[in-house]
Amino acid sequence: MKNGNFKKFGMVIDLDKCTGCGACMVACYAENNIPFREDDTDKMLSVSWMHVYRLNNGKPFPDYEECFLPRPCQHCEGHHGHSPCVSVCPATATDYNMATGIVSQIYPRCFGCRYCMGACPYHVRQFNWWDPIWPDGMEKMLNPNVSVRMRGVVEKCSFCVQRYQLAMDQAYMEGRQEIEEDDYQTACTETCPAGAITFGDLNNPEHAVHQLAQPDPAHEGRPKNPKAFRLLERLGTNPKIYYLSRREWVRRAGDNYLKGEFQNKAHS
Amino acid sequence: MDTALIPKGVKRCPIWQFALWISANGAVLAWGVFAMLLVYIKGLNQTNMNNAYGFALWIWADLAVIALGGGAFFTGFLRYLVGKEELKYIINYAVLIGFICYSSALMILGFDIGQPLRGWFIFWHANVHSMLTEVAFCLTCYFGVLTIEYIPMVLENRKLDKVPFFHNLGHNMHEIMAVFAATGAFLSFFHQGSLGGVPGVMFGRPFGFREGVLIWPWTFFLFTWSAAAFGPCFTIFITKITETLTRKKLVKDNVIDLLAKISGWMIFFYIIAKIIDTIYWATVTAPSKGFTFLEFYTNNPGSAYGLWILIAEIGVCGVLPALILITPKLRRIQGFLWLAVFLGVIGVCLNRWVMVLQVLAVPVLTFEDWFTYLPSWQEVATTLLPVAYGVIMISVSYRYLPIFPQERELNPIDEPAAAAREVIPEPSAAGPEPELSPAES
Numbered sequence: 052m053k054n055g056n057f058k059k060f061g062m063v064i065d066l067d068k069c070t071g072c073g074a075c076m077v078a079c080y081a082e083n084n085i086p087f088r089e090d091d092t093d094k095m096l097s098v099s100w101m102h103v104y105r106l107n108n109g110k111p112f113p114d115y116e117e118c119f120l121p122r123p124c125q126h127c128e129g130h131h132g133h134s135p136c137v138s139v140c141p142a143t144a145t146d147y148n149m150a151t152g153i154v155s156q157i158y159p160r161c162f163g164c165r166y167c168m169g170a171c172p173y174h175v176r177q178f179n180w181w182d183p184i185w186p187d188g189m190e191k192m193l194n195p196n197v198s199v200r201m202r203g204v205v206e207k208c209s210f211c212v213q214r215y216q217l218a219m220d221q222a223y224m225e226g227r228q229e230i231e232e233d234d235y236q237t238a239c240t241e242t243c244p245a246g247a248i249t250f251g252d253l254n255n256p257e258h259a260v261h262q263l264a265q266p267d268p269a270h271e272g273r274p275k276n277p278k279a280f281r282l283l284e285r286l287g288t289n290p291k292i293y294y295l296s297r298r299e300w301v302r303r304a305g306d307n308y309l310k311g312e313f314q315n316k317a318h319s
Numbered sequence: 320m321d322t323a324l325i326p327k328g329v330k331r332c333p334i335w336q337f338a339l340w341i342s343a344n345g346a347v348l349a350w351g352v353f354a355m356l357l358v359y360i361k362g363l364n365q366t367n368m369n370n371a372y373g374f375a376l377w378i379w380a381d382l383a384v385i386a387l388g389g390g391a392f393f394t395g396f397l398r399y400l401v402g403k404e405e406l407k408y409i410i411n412y413a414v415l416i417g418f419i420c421y422s423s424a425l426m427i428l429g430f431d432i433g434q435p436l437r438g439w440f441i442f443w444h445a446n447v448h449s450m451l452t453e454v455a456f457c458l459t460c461y462f463g464v465l466t467i468e469y470i471p472m473v474l475e476n477r478k479l480d481k482v483p484f485f486h487n488l489g490h491n492m493h494e495i496m497a498v499f500a501a502t503g504a505f506l507s508f509f510h511q512g513s514l515g516g517v518p519g520v521m522f523g524r525p526f527g528f529r530e531g532v533l534i535w536p537w538t539f540f541l542f543t544w545s546a547a548a549f550g551p552c553f554t555i556f557i558t559k560i561t562e563t564l565t566r567k568k569l570v571k572d573n574v575i576d577l578l579a580k581i582s583g584w585m586i587f588f589y590i591i592a593k594i595i596d597t598i599y600w601a602t603v604t605a606p607s608k609g610f611t612f613l614e615f616y617t618n619n620p621g622s623a624y625g626l627w628i629l630i631a632e633i634g635v636c637g638v639l640p641a642l643i644l645i646t647p648k649l650r651r652i653q654g655f656l657w658l659a660v661f662l663g664v665i666g667v668c669l670n671r672w673v674m675v676l677q678v679l680a681v682p683v684l685t686f687e688d689w690f691t692y693l694p695s696w697q698e699v700a701t702t703l704l705p706v707a708y709g710v711i712m713i714s715v716s717y718r719y720l721p722i723f724p725q726e727r728e729l730n731p732i733d734e735p736a737a738a739a740r741e742v743i744p745e746p747s748a749a750g751p752e753p754e755l756s757p758a759e760s
Contacts, residue, residue, distance in 0.1 A: 095369035095690075106686045120686070133448070135523035141451035142440040162440045163363070163433020165373030166451055172523035172683040174371060178433065180364040202362045203433025283683060285609050286523050304685050307525075307609030 059128075059152035059272075060210055061253040061291035062240070063263040063279070064121055066301055068247035069103075071119030075239035075248065076101045079123075082211055082238035084197045086183030098177045100124065100208035101239055108300045118301045121248070123239065124175040124208035125282060125290030126154045128272070135288055136167035136176060144205075152253070152291055153210050161204040168205060172283055173290075176207045210250075211237040232258050253291060264293035280305040324478055324719045328727040331718050340714060344707045351704025354697040358430045365697040371690040374675050376698045377431045382514055382671040384420040384427075384705065385458070386542070387664065389550025391417020391465060392507035395500035396547075397581065408574045411472055411722045412561075413554045418465045419712050423705030425462060430701065450516035457510030464503040468496065475721050508543050515542025518674045525608040526615050527678035529600060537596050538674065544592065545667055548585035551578050552640070552663030559657060561717065567730050569723040572651070579656060583644025586663060590637040597633065615681055619689040624677050632673065636666025 079085065079101040091097045104120040127134035132147040134154055144161040147154050168176040182202040185193070193199065196213040200206050218234040232251050240250040251258035253266050265275035271289045274280065279293045280302045296302055303313050320334045331337070358365045368375045394413035398406040432438055441455045474480065474489030512535065518527030519536030529536040555575055562569050601612035616626040643649045643659035650656050680690050694702075716722055 093369075095371055096364075104684075104686055129522075135521065138446075138448045139451065139517075139520065141446055141449040141455060142437075142444040143446040144440075144444070160437075160440060160444055161434070162437035164431075164441075164451060165368075165433070166449070166517070168370065168373035169679055170521045170523055174684075174687075177370045178363070178373060180362065180369075182362075201434075202364075205433075283523070285607070286525070286683075288523055307683075307685060309606055309609060309611060312609065 057150055057152075057254065059253040059291065060215075060235075060251070061126070061152065061260050061264070061266075061293065062123065062210075062237070063249040063260045063293045063295060065247045065249075065263075066118050066120060066294050066296040067298070068245045069119045069121060069243075070245050070247075071103055071105065071117075072244065073103055074242045074244055075121055076103060078238040078242035079208070082194055082197070083209070084183075084193045084199045085206075086179065086181070086185075086200070088181065088184075096180055098179065098206060100175070100177075100206070102174075106301065106304055108298075116298065116300070118296070118298070118304075120294070120304075121239070122173060122175065122282070123237075123292060124154060124210070125173050125288065125292045126152060126208075126210060127288040127290045128152060129289050130271075130287065135170040135172065135286075139166045139170045141166065151212075151215065153212055153215075154207075155209060155212065156205065156207055158198060158200045158204050158206065163203040163205065165205060172286060172288065176205050178205050179203060214238075260293070263295065266293075278302070282306070321719075324476060326475075326477055326719070326721040328732060329721075329730065330732055337714070337718060341711060344710045344714070347703055347707035348711065351700045351702075351707060354700035355430050355704060357697055358701065359435065363433055365695060367693055367695040367698065369690075369692070372676070372679055372692045374679060375692055376694040376702055377427050379668075379672050379675045380702045380705070381424050381427045381431070382675060383668045384423050385511065385514060386546045386667045386671060387550060387553040388417040388420025388424070389507065389511060389546030390552075390554035391420075391468075391550070392461070392500075392503045393547040393550050393585075394554060394578065395468070396504040397578075399497040399500035400504065403577065403581075405574050405577050408723070408725050409554065409558065409570050409578060411724070412558055412570075413551075414465065414468045415472065415713065415716055415722060416554055416557055416709075418462075418469045419705075419709040421458065421462045421465055423708065424458065426705060426708075427701070450513045450520055453513040454510050454517070457506045457513065461503055461506040461510060464499050464506065467492070467499050468503070471496070472716070472720050472722065476719055507546070511543040511546040512539040515539045515674075518678045521678065524678050524681075524683065525605055525610050526681040527674060528604065528608075529596065530604060541589070541593060541596060544585070544589045545670060548582060548589045549663045549667035551582040552586075552660040552667075555579055555582070555656070556660040556664055557713070559660070561713065565717070567726065569726050569729065571725055571729065574725075575656070576647075576651065579644050579650045579660070580647070582663070583641055583646075583650065583659070586637065587641040587645055590633060590641055593633060593637065597629070615677075619680065620691050623691070624673075624680055624689070628669065628673060628677070632666055632669045636662045636669060640666065 076099060080087065083100060085098050085100060087097065101121055101123045104122060106118045106120055108116045128147065129135060132149055134147055137145050137147045137154060141164060142160055142162055144157045145154060145167055165178060168178060179200050179202050183199055196217065214237065215235045218230045222230045222234065237250050240248040249259045249263060251260040253260055253264065253272065255261055263276065264279050266272040267275050273284065274293055278297055279295050281290045281293055282305050284306050294305060325331050390413045394406055394410055397403040398410045429435055429438065441452060445452045471489040471492040474485045479485045515538035516536055518524065519529045519531065519538030522528050529538050531537045531539060555578060558570055605612055616624060616629065640659040640663040643655050650659065682688055
């Protein structure tokens with residue numbers, strides 16, 4: 052890091068490829084020991100690091116169109132690492148890592164004030180309203196690299212940071228200073244059967260995410276690719292999840308616009 | 320039975336009546352404690368909060384009682400630092416109300432967090448960038464100040480005052496009270512402001528977010544200002560309720576009039592600032608995030624967050640009480656005074672409600688809808704708990720402590736009648752102490 056070789060891990064999700072199958076959600080549950088309840092139908096009470104939204108263009112048949120939008124934590128950088136949730140946490144239980152760009156959550160330090168949940172406009176932060184209860188035998192199938200969380204703390208997507216740590220360990224054992232693009236991939240990326248999710252270092256021009264999103268460092272990572280957008284770009288959250296779509300209505304759904312603003316933006 | 324504890328020269332209701340009153344409130348208190356234990360034992364799943372409503376009824380109650388308790392710091396500031404001597408006749412009550420409000424706020428915070436045993440992390444792992452950190456530090460310190468301000472009142476109890484140490488301690492604490500009043504005003508400025516900063520810094524929430532000066536959003540200053548403005552309204556309101564229940568005049572009109580006038584002018588200037596803030600937010604801040612002003616007030620279920628809420632907060636509960644209280648003729652009419660302070664109390668509570676719940680209810684992602692929330696009975700019970708606790712604290716303090724210095728003067732006891740009552744000894748009591756005058760007992 053002395054050479055300023057900061058990574059900025061991020062994700063590009065091609066919404067035109069996503070079929071809404073939910074495999075990314077399942078993989079995320081399994082990889083990150085996400086608790087669930089017998090009746091988990093109330094999604095406002097359940098924990099789901101990766102949530103797939105179902106959008107439509109609001110038009111009647113035959114012009115009706117749908118789009119599935121997977122939403123992990125956006126790992127916002129904000130301005131100089133002051134992401135919406137990190138700056139408000141009173142106990143420093145969440146942190147923006149300048150070396151990786153990952154917003155972490157320190158479960159044993161979180162005391163459950165939920166200010167971060169209020170500050171996050173994406174609803175990626177979820178609260179453990181109950182203690183996790185695993186079905187008989189399932190505790191043996193938990194991922195040993197991910198700590199389980201107890202009742203009363205907030206949790207969220209970590210970009211499978213345990214995989215980054217394992218990749219770094221592996222590289223060290225092999226005498227390498229750096230990890231390759233394939234060394235560190237999130238569970239959802241690997242699982243997506245449509246190949247809609249791409250993950251990597253946004254700062255590295257050789258990585259697919261950089262080439263797809265074309266982040267503009269002069270404008271806090273705003274995508275240069277006209278088909279790419281970030282959710283709620285205008286709030287200044289500076290997220291690291293980029294979405295791709297050829298469909299204008301999908302791109303428009305990514306942010307709030309006053310009348311006529313989006314058309315002007317599209318034409319400029 | 321408890322006559323030896325009752326202040327000299329004042330009359331209190333019979334002990335059975337007092338016990339009945341305390342029992343009724345004690346039942347509500349017990350209900351609240353039961354709900355609180357459920358929350359502690361079973362966790363926050365006992366509430367109707369959810370991942371969208373991480374803050375709900377409790378945080379509103381917290382912010383509301385802290386704002387209402389602002390009468391303590393502002394009255395203290397006026398009495399000790401500005402030198403408004405008349406206010407010494409109501410400062411005791413303002414401090415008592417503040418003490419109740421702040422202890423309630425701390426109690427609510429105690430069960431509002433998911434891991435109560437880790438509550439101390441806010442001090443140990445403090446994040447200096449977080450408004451909540453500042454709230455926690457200043458709130459705790461100010462509660463300490465209020466406790467120090469309340470102790471001399473307790474020591475004025477007739478029995479305690481007979482102990483030379485307590486008598487001298489109370490006297491000396493009174494002597495240095497200006498220092499604590501100044502400390503309290505300083506701490507209050509910051510924690511009231513930081514509570515305003517809680518929604519104000521949330522740049523991901525366009526309804527709450529505000530620009531500001533340096534690190535402080537405008538809501539920082541508006542919250543401090545509104546607490547100083549509306550806090551005295553609550554002090555007057557509770558004083559008036561106490562007078563009604565006890566059927567006594569406890570504070571002279573000139574004292575109430577002065578506090579009402581100051582409160583009125585504070586509300587008047589606050590509401591101008593609030594209107595300017597609202598206009599700037601509606602025309603500059605929100606549009607810069609892609610929102611029109613009306614989007615924050617329309618298309619929500621049952622119009623729970625309709626435009627009416629803004630009109631009620633600023634117009635009915637802001638402009639109206641300000642106009643009543645700054646007009647001498649109007650504020651001296653009891654009905655108008657009651658109306659103004661009541662509206663003021665509602666107004667500041669409404670402001671806190673909006674800045675806690677509406678902030679979270681407004682959809683920010685374009686493909687989400689308004690979020691709705693209704694508190695569970697456990698939340699209601701635990702929110703009524705501080706109310707019952709407050710009533711009991713006031714009742715006990717009023718009965719046994721000289722809270723109102725003007726009470727004796729305003730309610731002279733008919734001494735012969737009192738003496739006649741005195742000859743009938745209470746069967747269970749050992750009898751009045753020989754040194755007590757008839758009026759005293």
